[in-house]
Amino acid sequence: MNGLMLIARREIVTQVRTKTFLVGLLVTALLVAAVSFAPKIMGGNDSYTLGTVNSQQLPLKAAAPDVDFEWRTFGDEAAAKKAVLAGDVDAVLVNGDKVITDGEIDSKLGVLMQSTNREMRLGAAGVSIPPLQMVSVGADTRYEAARTGIAVVLVLVLFMLLMGQVMMVAMGVVEEKGSRIVEILLAAVRPWQLLGGKIIGLGVLGLINLLTILAVGLVATSVSGFASDFPPGIPGLVAAVLVWFVLGYAFFATLAAAFASLVSRQEEVSSVMSPLTMLIMATYFVAFYATNDPTGTLATVMSYIPPFSSMIMPVRMAAGDVPMWQVAASMAAMAVAVLAVLSFGAKVYERAVLRTGARLKLGDVLRAG
Numbered sequence: 612m613n614g615l616m617l618i619a620r621r622e623i624v625t626q627v628r629t630k631t632f633l634v635g636l637l638v639t640a641l642l643v644a645a646v647s648f649a650p651k652i653m654g655g656n657d658s659y660t661l662g663t664v665n666s667q668q669l670p671l672k673a674a675a676p677d678v679d680f681e682w683r684t685f686g687d688e689a690a691a692k693k694a695v696l697a698g699d700v701d702a703v704l705v706n707g708d709k710v711i712t713d714g715e716i717d718s719k720l721g722v723l724m725q726s727t728n729r730e731m732r733l734g735a736a737g738v739s740i741p742p743l744q745m746v747s748v749g750a751d752t753r754y755e756a757a758r759t760g761i762a763v764v765l766v767l768v769l770f771m772l773l774m775g776q777v778m779m780v781a782m783g784v785v786e787e788k789g790s791r792i793v794e795i796l797l798a799a800v801r802p803w804q805l806l807g808g809k810i811i812g813l814g815v816l817g818l819i820n821l822l823t824i825l826a827v828g829l830v831a832t833s834v835s836g837f838a839s840d841f842p843p844g845i846p847g848l849v850a851a852v853l854v855w856f857v858l859g860y861a862f863f864a865t866l867a868a869a870f871a872s873l874v875s876r877q878e879e880v881s882s883v884m885s886p887l888t889m890l891i892m893a894t895y896f897v898a899f900y901a902t903n904d905p906t907g908t909l910a911t912v913m914s915y916i917p918p919f920s921s922m923i924m925p926v927r928m929a930a931g932d933v934p935m936w937q938v939a940a941s942m943a944a945m946a947v948a949v950l951a952v953l954s955f956g957a958k959v960y961e962r963a964v965l966r967t968g969a970r971l972k973l974g975d976v977l978r979a980g
Contacts (some may be wrong), residue, residue: 775817
């Protein structure tokens with residue numbers, strides 16, 4: 612075990628001391644912060660389409676001169692409900708005391724309507740005025756846009772980190788094998804310790820990147836005000852994403868090390884990694900599709916199948932509420948798959964990493980035992 616930790620420490624220290632890692636981490640943090648503020652900077656003025664039924668238009672423009680308002684008049688509440696559900700209007704003021712919307716009203720619009728209505732009626736009556744009654748006539752779409760956005764971001768982040776760290780593992784294995792450094796290292800540690808140490812060390816670097824992205828993203832969205840639109844349970848989602856990253860990384864990185872041990876030159880890495888790269892890409896595409904239909908049959912089924920579950924289940928968790936037993940079952944299946952891959956990868960790595968020269972065939976290596 613000391614050998615395992617020694618190799619892991621070597622990988623971490625070597626990478627952290629490089630300018631590439633530090634600059635990359637800084638650039639990542641700046642990009643995440645910029646993306647978090649971009650909608651607020653580039654979004655321009657807000658605009659709302661509103662309606663009235665037996666009501667006077669509220670002087671909202673006076674309270675929010677930077678917001679555009681368009682008013683429409685409806686003959687009765689039934690016509691207003693139809694327009695709301697069709698998405699033609701954002702909200703309709705009915706009889707001066709009720710506002711109907713499709714799902715929860717936009718927070719900014721709700722505050723504007725409540726405050727303006729209160730000031731207008733107080734000025735007219737000089738008495739205590741009850742707040743407007745907010746009524747949803749459609750399905751509760753609260754947090755829907757935020758959940759979809761978070762799911763899309765998670766897919767992109769997990770894909771980029773997994774692909775990047777997996778390629779680092781593969782390149783590291785080939786570099787050590789081609790330069791014969793692996794022979795020196797194996798004189799001091801066992802093959803499984805060298806393999807495990809490399810995977811753990813580079814995995815820690817991936818976690819540092821992921822934690823940086825999550826921390827900067829949460830802080831930036833809080834400062835920009837977008838965090839107010841986030842659904843509840845974000846801390847639990849962040850913890851789950853970390854677990855899923857570890858499971859996905861362990862699966863793909865082990866296979867990357869095994870495949871990379873079959874070659875001795877950097878030029879051969881891309882070809883030997885092609886099957887694994889295609890698998891990661893397939894996982895990404897299915898997960899990205901799941902962001903649009905997180906409750907569909909494809910997303911639900913694939914969220915239980917390793918390694919697709921490492922990206923798809925986090926998407927389902929971000930896009931909607933998933934029963935804990937489903938999350939637990941998916942994690943258990945992924946953990947079993949990781950153990951199986953670790954056994955397979957360690958066998959291939961041990962038998963191939965010292966055999967230099969021409970590219971080895973996986974079948975020959977497995978039969979060599």
